[in-house]
Amino acid sequence: MERSERFWNPYVAGVMLGLALLASFLVMGRSLGASGAANRLSIAAAQVIAPSVVDANASMTALAHEGRGVLDDWLVFEVLGVLLGGMVGAYSAGRFRFGVIRGAGVGVTQRLAFAFAGGMLMGLAARAARGCTSGQALGGGAVLSVGAWIFMISVFAGGYAFAFFLRRQWR
Amino acid sequence: MSFPFEALSLSQRELGLIVGVVLGFVFGFVLERAGFGRATKLAAQFYLTDMTVLKVMFSAIVTAMGGLLVVAGLGLTDLPAISQSIASWTWIWPMLIGGFVLGAGFIVSGYCPGTAIVSAGSGNVDGMVAFAGVVSGSFVYNLLLEIPAVAKFHTSGELGPAFIHELIGVPAPVVGVAVVLMAIGAFIGSEKVEAIVRRRRAGEEPPRTAYESRPRRFAFATFLTLAALGVVLLALPQRSDARDARPMTSIPSEELAKLLIDEPWSLRVIDFRPATDFAAARIPTSENVSAEKLRELGLEYADPSRPIVIVTAGPASRMPAGLATFRGEVLALDGGWAAWKSFALDPAPTPEPDASASERDLYAFRSALSASLAGRTLEAVPAAPARSYAPKPRTTGGGCNG
Numbered sequence: 001m002e003r004s005e006r007f008w009n010p011y012v013a014g015v016m017l018g019l020a021l022l023a024s025f026l027v028m029g030r031s032l033g034a035s036g037a038a039n040r041l042s043i044a045a046a047q048v049i050a051p052s053v054v055d056a057n058a059s060m061t062a063l064a065h066e067g068r069g070v071l072d073d074w075l076v077f078e079v080l081g082v083l084l085g086g087m088v089g090a091y092s093a094g095r096f097r098f099g100v101i102r103g104a105g106v107g108v109t110q111r112l113a114f115a116f117a118g119g120m121l122m123g124l125a126a127r128a129a130r131g132c133t134s135g136q137a138l139g140g141g142a143v144l145s146v147g148a149w150i151f152m153i154s155v156f157a158g159g160y161a162f163a164f165f166l167r168r169q170w171r
Numbered sequence: 172m173s174f175p176f177e178a179l180s181l182s183q184r185e186l187g188l189i190v191g192v193v194l195g196f197v198f199g200f201v202l203e204r205a206g207f208g209r210a211t212k213l214a215a216q217f218y219l220t221d222m223t224v225l226k227v228m229f230s231a232i233v234t235a236m237g238g239l240l241v242v243a244g245l246g247l248t249d250l251p252a253i254s255q256s257i258a259s260w261t262w263i264w265p266m267l268i269g270g271f272v273l274g275a276g277f278i279v280s281g282y283c284p285g286t287a288i289v290s291a292g293s294g295n296v297d298g299m300v301a302f303a304g305v306v307s308g309s310f311v312y313n314l315l316l317e318i319p320a321v322a323k324f325h326t327s328g329e330l331g332p333a334f335i336h337e338l339i340g341v342p343a344p345v346v347g348v349a350v351v352l353m354a355i356g357a358f359i360g361s362e363k364v365e366a367i368v369r370r371r372r373a374g375e376e377p378p379r380t381a382y383e384s385r386p387r388r389f390a391f392a393t394f395l396t397l398a399a400l401g402v403v404l405l406a407l408p409q410r411s412d413a414r415d416a417r418p419m420t421s422i423p424s425e426e427l428a429k430l431l432i433d434e435p436w437s438l439r440v441i442d443f444r445p446a447t448d449f450a451a452a453r454i455p456t457s458e459n460v461s462a463e464k465l466r467e468l469g470l471e472y473a474d475p476s477r478p479i480v481i482v483t484a485g486p487a488s489r490m491p492a493g494l495a496t497f498r499g500e501v502l503a504l505d506g507g508w509a510a511w512k513s514f515a516l517d518p519a520p521t522p523e524p525d526a527s528a529s530e531r532d533l534y535a536f537r538s539a540l541s542a543s544l545a546g547r548t549l550e551a552v553p554a555a556p557a558r559s560y561a562p563k564p565r566t567t568g569g570g571c572n573g
Contacts, residue, residue: 027194041306120305133273163217167218
């Protein structure tokens with residue numbers, strides 16, 4: 001197997017991930033997350049491009065006018081760490097390179113269009129579900145939250161339901 | 172109770188932010204090493220060729236859950252309080268539908284929001300584009316929330332802080348053991364599925380994953396040990412349950428309204444409804460705080476002689492965890508916002524001609540209230556003799572320490 005395709009045993013990786021999550025629970029009293037930071041980033045971008053939109057929107061002002069900058073938040077710093085961790089992980093494993101990961105069935109343009117569209121769906125969904133697979137499914141799931149388990153089962157259901165229609169993309 | 176370190180969110184906030192970067196770094200590094208920076212590996216979960224996503228997710232959940240149950244069992248943290256601080260409230264419909272849509276987005280983009288960040292960090296342009304999509308999607312949802320129908324969907328099926336073990340009424344470690352057993356079943360199942368699919372594809376391409384059976388057995392042994400540990404935990408007294416049962420006195424809308432007029436300084440009203448609902452209509456003097464932000468108010472330092480009244484959309488089921496540190500009295504608005512709206516904002520039903528004096532007083536009070544709060548025209552009390560409203564001297568403290 002090629003060096004760049006060598007990954008950790010999934011169970012070992014899972015236990016390590018669980019320990020990081022547990023540390024976050026015990027030290028900070030909160031879960032690791034991702035989508036909350038994306039929401040704050042969107043509000044910060046809107047403050048620069050169209051501040052009037054932020055002022056007219058109750059959900060955005062609720063986060064924008066907390067007395068601190070909208071990006072001055074724990075989750076934003078945590079996500080910065082995730083980005084760095086991904087970078088160092090890929091670089092030290094010899095697989096850091098600029099490129100587009102895609103199945104053999106699609107071209108670069110279509111792949112990027114799908115990545116954006118899928119990302120957009122996830123942005124909408126994560127706001128509705130109050131979190132994504134990190135904060136809601138992993139964090140909420142580990143503390144046995146009812147909503148987190150409903151969410152997690154739904155994520156797998158949604159993935160399998162649409163997998164058939166997208167099989168050419170991932171062939 | 173030692174964990175979590177509250178100060179990291181308050182006085183030592185900067186240190187807490189550094190801890191955030193460090194924890195995030197570990198999270199991102201491990202995700203990358205698991206292969207989660209690559210869309211093709213993640214998507215394979217949904218074509219049954221590579222079940223890494225399921226294995227990693229369930230191993231992580233079982234580890235964090237088991238660890239937390241052990242720490243709570245040893246009395247080092249308060250399980251209900253820390254669980255409420257970690258998990259969001261449950262809203263059934265947005266979480267069910269949100270999950271389904273997120274799953275669809277996952278298979279379309281090849282990432283979930285967290286792994287898109289890892290992928291972007293690994294230099295993959297598709298990961299960067301997917302994350303840009305997540306950012307735009309969040310923005311669009313915030314815009315959509317201004318539509319009343321969407322706002323209604325956003326808060327539909329509210330259960331408040333809901334946990335499986337409380338819902339079915341068993342100790343948390345029992346559910347913990349069930350989750351571990353379920354995870355082991357899922358692991359064995361996914362190994363079988365992978366083997367079947369691999370055999371069917373033999374000759375087509377070399378196997379993607381070839382793990383030694385030794386670490387796998389080692390991992391299974393660990394999880395089984397955890398399950399056994401959970402059984403031992405059952406023997407430990409459930410010390411944290413008593414704290415959780417701290418009662419909340421309820422305050423009727425009428426009493427709250429009178430207090431807010433007579434002594435507005437004597438109460439602090441915290442409204443947990445979504446910002447959009449709060450912006451549309453609110454109780455005078457109230458502040459809008461999300462359950463997640465509650466800890467940041469530093470309520471353990473707040474004046475305990477000033478009770479806190481909590482306002483939720485419907486009747487409050489239980490006290491939000493962030494309030495456990497408040498030393499004063501916590502009151503729940505009886506019937507929640509719905510009850511306040513019908514008492515103070517909706518037009519009061521006109522009293523019958525044979526209504527008693529106190530019923531007339533109440534009507535006068537309510538119509539004056541809805542005139543000032545909802546901008547309705549002030550209706551005269553029908554059937555003379557018209558009387559002016561005179562508040563009766565309150566005989567009880569009304570949960571307000573006098």
